[in-house]
Amino acid sequence: MSVKPIDPFSDPRITHEYAQLNGQRYHYLxxxxxxxxxxxxxxxxxxxxxxxxxWRYQIPVLLELGLRVVAPDMMGYGGTDAPQVPPNLDKYTYKRAADDLAExxxxxxxxxxxLGGHDWGGMIVYRFANWYPNLISHLFSVCTPYQxxxxxxxSTEEFVKGPLPQFGYQLHLASGEIEKNINTPEGIRQFLNGMYGARGPNRESTFDPVTGVSFENLPKVGKTKLLTDREMDYYTQEYSKHGLxxxxxxxxxxxxxxxxxLSMEKATLDMPILFISATQDAVLTPAxxxxxxxxxTxxxxxxxKAQHWALWQKADECNAHIKQWIQEVVLGKQSRL
Structure with a gap:
């Protein structure tokens, strides 16, 4: 049976909380x-x-398994502080994220x-575990392989010219052109719809893994099928707080x-880890x-069988894998209490 996702504006299963973490204010579900x-x-x-x-599709399942759930907006997103870059690039590193989450x-x-992570969140949970191995008992990552x-x-340029040409979009996102050209609520809504797979009337796309974002096609795309209108209203509201x-x-x-x-003591991770690959992800490929x-270890x-937004596109299948792993590996006998 499909799970009823968390409603973004009002849901009795979660509350919206805030914490001051190493000088920055974080919002978390x-x-x-x-x-x-x-x-x-x-x-x-x-x-x-x-x-x-x-994580709106996963939170209800994790609560039913008897877990306390904490889902933060990471630095720069939603209700969390968004220090401007430049000059605050140090606020967006994995080490800073790990230190804040540990706090x-x-x-x-x-x-x-x-820990559970998806996309950049997958890299964050791996590095969080690298920096704080005694704090992390188990972790799972969806789409994002360990590096x-x-x-x-x-450099990103070397990766793009070498083994990972599909990372070309990262150069565009880092260029300064994104926040310069997408800076209104309507533009953000178009951008999010396009990033979540919406197309124009002639199948126009706003995102290409190699070249990045097509500003020309942004006004052409329709609505994504992965979010309801209510969910997209919430996402647009949250992204409009600080911009991109x-x-x-x-x-x-x-x-x-x-x-x-360079100062990290250990490159391997020994805690139990679940990795869920999305077989149709064009960027984080199964290979x-x-x-x-x-x-x-x-x-x-x-x-x-899903694209990058597997947590929504194939929520039931992702949840089944996560649930089985948590019951068998994380909780063991506790899951039957």
């Missing part, structure tokens, strides 16, 4: 099981262009948490992230995950 008691706490980390409400766990009085920290710096400078600044941190990771087991791999 917060939910506890109906009983008011929970087995464990899970943090859900979104990617681009998304917000905490991207949130401390404020919630948790000494161990579970080992590298002692040699590779913060969200696209995550694409400007490859070198700061690399510098941080990118082929060597993950070399770095992740306790890895479970699953797949869904």
């Amino acid at each position: 917060y939910g506890v099981p109906k009983s008011g008691k929970w087995h464990r706490t899970i943090f859900l980390i979104h990617g681009f262009p998304d917000i905490s409400m991207g 949130l766990a401390r404020q919630l009085r948790e000494t161990q948490i579970i 080992r920290p590298n002692k040699t710096f590779w 400078n913060g969200p696209v600044s995550w694409y400007r941190t490859r070198e700061p992230n690399w510098r941080d990771e 990118m995950a082929k060597n993950m087991s070399r770095s992740l 306790n890895l479970t791999m699953r797949e869904v």
